[in-house]
Amino acid sequence: MTASEPGPQLLDVSELKLTFQTVEGTLYALDNVDLHINRKEIMGLVGETGSGKSVTALSILQVLPDNGRIVQGRIVLQGEDLLKTNAEKLRRIRGVKVAVVFQDPSASLNPVFTIRSQMKDMILSHEGEAQDFEGRVSKLLQDVGFPNPERILDSYPHELSGGMQQRVALAMALSCSPELLIADEPTTALDVVTQAQIIALLKRIRDTRGTSILLITHNLGIVAMACDRVAVMYAGNIVEVGSTEQVFRSPTHHYTKGLLDALPKTVSKGEMLPVIRGSIPSLLDPPSGCRFHPRCPFATEVCISRKPKLEPFRPGQLVACYHPIGDSA
Amino acid sequence: MTPLLEVTELRKHFTLRSGLFRKVGIVKAVDGVSFSIDAQQTYGLAGETGCGKSTVAKCVLRIMEPTSGEVKIEGRNIHAIKGNELKQTRRNIQAIFQNPFMSLDPRMTAASLIAEPLRTHRVLPKQKVSDRVLELMRTVGLDEEHASKYPHELSGGQNQRVAVARALALSPKLVVLDEPTSSLDVSVQAQILNLFTEIQKREGLSYLFISHDLSVLRYLTDVLSIMYLGRIVETGPSEEVFKNPSHPYTQLLLASVPEFTLTEAGFKVEVPDRIEAAGVPPENGCKFYPRCPYRMEKCKTNDPPLYKIGEKHLAACFLHENEPFAFYQEANN
Amino acid sequence: MQLKAAQRIRRRSEVQLIGASIRRDALTMAGFAIILLFVFVAIFAPFLAPYPNEGAGEPNPPNKFLPPSYAHPFGTDYLGRDVLSRVILGSQVSLVVAVVVIALAILIGTPLGAVAGYFGGKVDEVIMRVTDVFLSFPSLLLAIILLATLGPGLTNAMISLSLTWWPWYTRLMRAQALSLRERAYVDAAKVIGVSNLWILLRHVLPNAITPVLVQGTMDMSSAILAEAGLSFIGLGAQAPSPEWGLMVSTGRIYILNFWWFPTFPGLAIFAVAVAFNLLGDGLREILDPKTRRFVQQ
Numbered sequence: 007m008t009a010s011e012p013g014p015q016l017l018d019v020s021e022l023k024l025t026f027q028t029v030e031g032t033l034y035a036l037d038n039v040d041l042h043i044n045r046k047e048i049m050g051l052v053g054e055t056g057s058g059k060s061v062t063a064l065s066i067l068q069v070l071p072d073n074g075r076i077v078q079g080r081i082v083l084q085g086e087d088l089l090k091t092n093a094e095k096l097r098r099i100r101g102v103k104v105a106v107v108f109q110d111p112s113a114s115l116n117p118v119f120t121i122r123s124q125m126k127d128m129i130l131s132h133e134g135e136a137q138d139f140e141g142r143v144s145k146l147l148q149d150v151g152f153p154n155p156e157r158i159l160d161s162y163p164h165e166l167s168g169g170m171q172q173r174v175a176l177a178m179a180l181s182c183s184p185e186l187l188i189a190d191e192p193t194t195a196l197d198v199v200t201q202a203q204i205i206a207l208l209k210r211i212r213d214t215r216g217t218s219i220l221l222i223t224h225n226l227g228i229v230a231m232a233c234d235r236v237a238v239m240y241a242g243n244i245v246e247v248g249s250t251e252q253v254f255r256s257p258t259h260h261y262t263k264g265l266l267d268a269l270p271k272t273v274s275k276g277e278m279l280p281v282i283r284g285s286i287p288s289l290l291d292p293p294s295g296c297r298f299h300p301r302c303p304f305a306t307e308v309c310i311s312r313k314p315k316l317e318p319f320r321p322g323q324l325v326a327c328y329h330p331i332g333d334s335a
Numbered sequence: 336m337t338p339l340l341e342v343t344e345l346r347k348h349f350t351l352r353s354g355l356f357r358k359v360g361i362v363k364a365v366d367g368v369s370f371s372i373d374a375q376q377t378y379g380l381a382g383e384t385g386c387g388k389s390t391v392a393k394c395v396l397r398i399m400e401p402t403s404g405e406v407k408i409e410g411r412n413i414h415a416i417k418g419n420e421l422k423q424t425r426r427n428i429q430a431i432f433q434n435p436f437m438s439l440d441p442r443m444t445a446a447s448l449i450a451e452p453l454r455t456h457r458v459l460p461k462q463k464v465s466d467r468v469l470e471l472m473r474t475v476g477l478d479e480e481h482a483s484k485y486p487h488e489l490s491g492g493q494n495q496r497v498a499v500a501r502a503l504a505l506s507p508k509l510v511v512l513d514e515p516t517s518s519l520d521v522s523v524q525a526q527i528l529n530l531f532t533e534i535q536k537r538e539g540l541s542y543l544f545i546s547h548d549l550s551v552l553r554y555l556t557d558v559l560s561i562m563y564l565g566r567i568v569e570t571g572p573s574e575e576v577f578k579n580p581s582h583p584y585t586q587l588l589l590a591s592v593p594e595f596t597l598t599e600a601g602f603k604v605e606v607p608d609r610i611e612a613a614g615v616p617p618e619n620g621c622k623f624y625p626r627c628p629y630r631m632e633k634c635k636t637n638d639p640p641l642y643k644i645g646e647k648h649l650a651a652c653f654l655h656e657n658e659p660f661a662f663y664q665e666a667n668n
Numbered sequence: 669m670q671l672k673a674a675q676r677i678r679r680r681s682e683v684q685l686i687g688a689s690i691r692r693d694a695l696t697m698a699g700f701a702i703i704l705l706f707v708f709v710a711i712f713a714p715f716l717a718p719y720p721n722e723g724a725g726e727p728n729p730p731n732k733f734l735p736p737s738y739a740h741p742f743g744t745d746y747l748g749r750d751v752l753s754r755v756i757l758g759s760q761v762s763l764v765v766a767v768v769v770i771a772l773a774i775l776i777g778t779p780l781g782a783v784a785g786y787f788g789g790k791v792d793e794v795i796m797r798v799t800d801v802f803l804s805f806p807s808l809l810l811a812i813i814l815l816a817t818l819g820p821g822l823t824n825a826m827i828s829l830s831l832t833w834w835p836w837y838t839r840l841m842r843a844q845a846l847s848l849r850e851r852a853y854v855d856a857a858k859v860i861g862v863s864n865l866w867i868l869l870r871h872v873l874p875n876a877i878t879p880v881l882v883q884g885t886m887d888m889s890s891a892i893l894a895e896a897g898l899s900f901i902g903l904g905a906q907a908p909s910p911e912w913g914l915m916v917s918t919g920r921i922y923i924l925n926f927w928w929f930p931t932f933p934g935l936a937i938f939a940v941a942v943a944f945n946l947l948g949d950g951l952r953e954i955l956d957p958k959t960r961r962f963v964q965q
Contacts, residue, residue, distance in 0.1 A: 054520040055491075074517040134659075197383040198547060198553035202591035224520065227550075227593025270554035278532065279554075285490065398858045425861035438852040442874045452860045501860075 015266035016218050017043040017066070017186055022079030024058075024065060024242075033289045035061050037242040037297070039079070040316050043186065048212055050233030050250065052226060054265075056286050057239040059222045063188045066220075067094055067104060075168045084185070102132050106178035109191035114178060115163040121174055122159040125181060132182045149214070151207055162226045167183040169200035173207070180211065190222045204236040205232045226269065230254060230308070238262045241287055244316055248323035258319050262303050296327070304329045337410045337539050338371035339509055340428075341393065345369070345404035345536070345655075347390050351514045352640045354571070365401070372509065372558075377535070377542040379556030379573060381549060381588075386562040388545045392513050395543065396430055397421070408509070426456060427533035429502040433514035435494035439486045446482040452504040471494045471500040474537075475530060492523035499530060503538065505615045516551065528555065547593045552576055563583050564622040570641070571648030581650035629654055690743050696950025702943035710763040711757050721930065723753030725908025733926050745919065760909040762940060763825055763950070765895045766888040771828035774884055778838030782868055784847025798844070799835040807832040808894065810896060815903045822895075822911070825904040828897035829894055833887070840883060844876035851875075888950030890939040896937050912937050 024036035036058045043049045053059045064070050066081055066089060068088060081088040088096065114126055125143050137213065147155035150173040163171055172192060179187055189208065193201035205228065211217050221233055229236050229250060236253050238246040238261065247257040257263040261276050264282035266272070273279050286299035287293055296314050298303040316326040319333075347365040350358055366388040368528040372378045376543045378387045388521050393399035395406055397413050414422055429452075432438035439448055449468045453459055459467055469479060475496040485493050495515065502510055506595070516524040527549065535542065548550055552559055552573065559573035560586065614625025620635040621627070627634065634653055640650040642656060682931035709716060717723040731748035734740055742751035784795040800809070814828035848854065849872065857867050896913025905911035907918070912933040918931030 048605065103452060111468045117345060197384065198549075199587055199591045202593075205593075225593065226521065227648045265521055268522050269550065270525075271550045273554065275554055276532070278529045280521045285492070285523075370943050395854075398857050422861045424857065428859075430856065430859045432852050432856060434852065438856045440857075440871050440875070441854045443870075451857070451862065455860055455862050455866070498856075501856075505860075631759075 014045050014047045015042055015163060016084065017041070017220075018080070018082040019062070019066070020080045020082075022065060022081065023077040023206075024061060025075050025177070026068075026071075027073045027075070028290075029254055033112060034292050035242055035289055036065070037072075037292070037305040038313070038315075039239075039242070039244055041237055041244060041247075043218050043220060045185075045218055046188075046216045046220055048208060048232055050229040050236035051165050051220060051222045051239060052224065052229050052236055054224055054240035054286060054290060056241060058203070058242040059224075059239050060190055062168060062239075063106070063190055063220065063222055066188065067100055067106060070276045086137075100131075101128070101179075101180045101184070105182070105184040105185045105187065106155070106188045106190065107172070107175050107179050107192050109194050111168065111175040111195075112163065114175040117163050121161055121163070122158065125159075125178055128178050128181050128207055143177075143181075146181055147174075149180070149211075150177045151175075151203070165182075167200075168196050169203065172196060172200075172204060176204075176207065176211075179213070180217070183215065183240075184217060184300050186218050187219065187225075188220045188222070191224070192221070193228065194223070196224070197238060209251075226254075226265065240290060241292060242327060243313075244295055245298065245327070246323070248317065250322075252320070254321050256332060258323060258325040258332055259327050260304060260331065264301075337374070339374050339376075340412075340543070341405075342371065342395065342406040343405045343407075345406065346390060346402045346481050347387075347394060347399065347493060348402045352645055363395070363564055363565050368404075368562070368565070368567055370560060370567065370570065372543060374534070374541055375539050376558065376650040377556045379552040380543065380545045380562060381547065381552050381559060382562035383547055383588075385564070387512055387565040388562050391562075392430070392511050392543070396428065396511055397425075403551075413465070422456070425440070426505040427507050428509045428511065429505065429507040430511040430513065431498050431515045434518045434520075435491060435498050436486055438498060441486050443458060445477070445484055445489070446485050447495055449500045449510070450509070454462050456505060458505070459576055467504070468500075471504055474503065474534070475500045476526075478572075491519050492526060495519065495527050496530065499527075499534070500557055505535065506538065507540070509541045509543065511545070513545045515544075515546065517546065524551075530635040531555070549577075549588065560611060563587065564616060566622060566651065567641075567651070568623065569648075569650040571645060575648045577647055579644065579648070580643045581648070581655060582652050583629055584623050584655075585650075587626070631634050672961045678742070691717050692952055693954075695946050696954075699943040699946025699948075699950065701862065702939060703947055706759060706940050706943065707763060710759040711862050713760050717750075717753035717756040719750040719753040720851070722749035723910055725749070725910065726835075728749035733929075734923075735926075736928050740791060742932045743926070744927075745929045746922065751915075751932055752908040754915060755912070755932055758915065758933065759940075761822070761905060761909060761911045762895075762937075765822075766891050766892055766944075769833065769883045769891040769895070770827045770887050772826070773887075774837050774880060776830065777834035777935055778841045778873070778877075780834075780844045780882060781798060781838035782872060783844075785842035786849050786864070786872060788846075791841075795838065799838050802832070802835045803839075806833070808897065809865035811898060812895070812901075816896065820903045820906060822899075825895055825898050829891060833891070836887075837880060837883070840880055844879060847874055848875055858893050866877040882952050883947060885951060886945060889948075891943030892944075893941055894939065919927025943965075 013128065019039060019041040026033040026035055033120065039058070039062060039330060041062065051062065065076060066088065076089060079089065083099070088099070090101070126139060129139065129142070136236070143159065146154040147158055152173065158166070158170070158174065166174065186217040188318060193204050208219055208221070209232065214218055221228070223229060226314050227282045233250045235248065237244050237249050238253070238259065240261050241315055246262050248259065254266065257266055261282070266281070267280040270279065282301055287297060287300065293300050295311050296302070296305070296309045299309040302309065306328065307312050314328050316324045319325045319330050336591065343455055345368045346363070349362040349364055351360040351362060368380065368391055369421060378618055380391065382388050390399065395400045397406070400414065402653070406429060408424060411424065413421070419582055420600050441497065446468050449471055450464050453464050469484070472479070477496050477500070481489065481493060489497070519527060531542070532555070537629055542555070544556055546550065556573045559572070559576045560567045560570040561576070561582065562568065569576060569580070569585045570576060576577070576585065577589070580589055596599065605636050616622040617624055620637060621639055622632050624634045631653060639651045639653045641651045644655060690788040711812050712719050726749070728744070728748035731744045732746060734744040736743045740750050743754060745751055745754065781797050783793040804888055811828040815824055815833060818828065854867060854871055857871055857881065859949045895904050896911070896916070899913035900917040902917070905914045907914065915933035916930045916937070918932070922929050
């Protein structure tokens with residue numbers, strides 16, 4: 007699998023399979039996930055409920071709950087397979103090479119400490135000592151858009167708005183200059199205007215620091231605004247990968263097309279929205295072959311019996327489908 | 336013709352108290368909102384968190400008492416009536432809320448939830464109730480097997496359908512929809528939006544559609560009002576508001592909404608990525624003053640009224656001062 | 669971190685899940701087992717006791733103070749009655765006490781708390797002040813005062829204990845009602861036109877009842893202990909009732925020479941009290957969504 011851009015590869019996830027043991031049986035959460043992220047790019051990971059996008063991020067960080075098991079796969083970051091790394095090394099990678107920002111900034115911010123003490127803790131825990139702490143932290147806060155870092159450093163999290171908290175969370179995530187920043191629904195809890203500001207900020211982070219960002223979201227509009235490339239996930243599989251423009255203007259997988267068609271802006275008032283029939287399958291007993299086949303109007307015998315692999319279709323676009331859109335066969 | 340719903344100068348102020356008695360401040364959640372909805376019309380109320388749109392909904396539904404102002408349904412002031420008369424009036428105006436997992440009692444089955452309005456108002460004899468419940472379920476696209484399921488056994492989309500069936504049970508004339516699809520997946524949202532359109536045609540309903548999602552509002556609404564900090568800052572036929580946004584806040588909103596940057600030529604408003612000085616809105620001036628790229632001196636000390644941009648299109652901004660001055664009431668004739 | 673995928677798993681009925689969780693925790697299971705045994709013994713007491721008449725109180729003087737033996741595993745008491753039979757029949761008394769006291773306290777306290785929490789305002793103020801008055805007395809002292817007015821006896825003891833216990837349930841229910849009245853489904857019910865009474869009965873109470881039930885389970889052991897205490901000082905059950913506390917009381921002067929006589933009833937009190945505590949504790953952990961965990965295999 008080659009990436010679309012000539013940029014060197016940063017993260018290479020191959021054949022990742024993940025299950026959860028639950029009261030009701032085994033949940034097949036991820037099924038042969040292949041994902042590649044290049045340097046200095048914002049990669050979107052988009053999907054609906056149950057697609058497995060958040061769980062993919064947790065797998066990269068190796069912070070799965072007790073009942074999750076990675077059955078097979080490789081997660082290679084700069085030549086090192088994270089799944090084969092020992093706990094101590096992983097701890098040094100988390101926060102330093104790979105950092106995370108979540109949907110709810112209060113998950114990262116402790117309400118009883120000032121921002122200053124939290125950022126200090128963050129840097130100390132990763133580097134052992136805080137050289138030129140004040141200068142570094144002020145610059146970080148300025149980088150994320152605060153014209154007056156002093157005021158923020160002295161504040162407690164509850165004194166800041168949601169957008170500001172998320173910016174602080176971003177500053178903390180960036181404090182050790184990670185190579186990869188994972189942002190899991192970073193703007194879902196924020197207002198539209200603040201959301202646009204955070205997206206612009208993420209782009210600036212990519213440009214000025216060269217950090218790659220894995221942006222996980224269910225919002226196609228955010229992907230359109232923010233991402234260089236995008237991977238579409240459905241029921242634990244990646245079904246399509248490509249540059250954002252390619253995927254949005256000419257989607258090759260029927261699920262991607264269905265999603266794009268279902269957006270209200272595609273249809274005029276009074277007309278019915280095109281709808282993907284059926285519903286998201288249960289991951290306890292997923293459909294055989296291509297997991298989308300029960301809902302796909304173009305499914306054939308082979309779709310039911312064999313799972314399609316993610317393969318190049320056009321330059322720079324990969325799709326997992328036996329009858330991709332635009333295929334004359 | 337009497338409009339179906341008429342809201343006049345609605346105000347809801349919350350008093351902040353420290354301790355039990357000391358008054359510390361007032362939050363003006365809704366500060367002078369007026370609008371009306373006609374029969375079979377879809378009226379949209381847009382804005383971000385804190386603009387007051389949900390508070391307006393609660394006052395219209397009478398689950399909150401306004402500080403001042405009037406809400407009239409078919410000409411009757413709903414805050415002036417009580418008891419049985421109020422109960423009867425409630426049949427005309429129902430609601431669907433944002434998160435069906437929270438707006439449906441987790442301990443009731445779909446069937447009992449849908450039957451509840453029928454039983455409360457005793458519209459049908461006992462034997463006929465379950466038939467009507469099944470009929471309603473079919474209308475919203477649910478199967479008979481869903482009747483005995485609890486909310487946690489159904490998906491978000493299915494639960495929202497239960498909520499719709501429940502709202503339709505009393506054959507209301509107006510349905511208030513408070514962010515009804517915000518918690519749903521894109522593909523499910525499409526199904527539910529189609530359901531809303533279908534039902535509106537079939538039952539001849541009016542909708543008060545409250546949302547922060549501008550693309551949904553553009554698709555569904557006839558008339559759209561934009562709210563900011565408790566006031567309506569722009570209102571008009573939705574196509575006009577989208578084609579010609581006349582209030583700086585509306586322009587900022589449209590520029591920020593991801594959907595629009597994909598296909599539209601784009602508005603010129605730059606969304607800054609630095610945080611603007613937060614700024615407290617001036618006491619007597621325009622509430623948008625601290626964030627407005629076009630602000631003038633007079634905006635600090637005077638509160639702009641709604642000026643007429645088009646036949647029914649109004650915006651509260653001094654930029655449009657030279658257009659014919661119009662108070663809201665006048666524009667609505 | 670909650671995972672959406674795992675969250676969407678259909679849940680088996682709550683009871684089944686709780687049952688599975690109970691089985692998984694050894695301590696809770698032990699508590700549950702002891703309680704089952706207790707209830708079983710209490711129900712079938714007259715058939716299980718080897719000497720049911722003596723158990724009920726009929727004296728048998730020639731058998732005074734016999735040490736534990738094959739014929740009398742727990743020995744006999746100062747009136748020659750078989751202690752094992754007395755303990756078995758005493759379980760009936762304890763079970764009735766536990767159930768009646770707590771049931772009454774819940775019946776009185778819960779509606780008051782629901783009304784106070786849901787309506788707020790003056791109603792809330794009045795009910796809370798009354799509750800505070802009751803709570804400001806040390807509970808056993810209050811029970812004693814009430815018993816002094818009503819006169820000693822098992823029934824009066826149960827009534828007095830209920831009257832000291834209800835305020836806790838009022839407080840508990842009020843806190844629940846306060847948070848539940850803000851729920852969206854309460855708003856939704858109001859929009860439909862449902863009356864406040866109906867909302868309280870149908871929407872608030874069923875959703876608030878779980879903490880009350882957990883607390884009730886834990887309190888049962890306290891009720892048994894409290895009644896045993898009252899009987900110990902002579903205000904509760906009266907002779908010849910086989911009530912455990914009473915047996916400990918009358919037997920304590922014989923502890924050195926004829927130890928079996930107060931010891932076995934004491935052990936019974938201990939076992940049942942601990943069992944209820946274990947079960948209640950376990951239930952609380954199981955039902956609290958924060959400490960709930962997905963079952964591992």
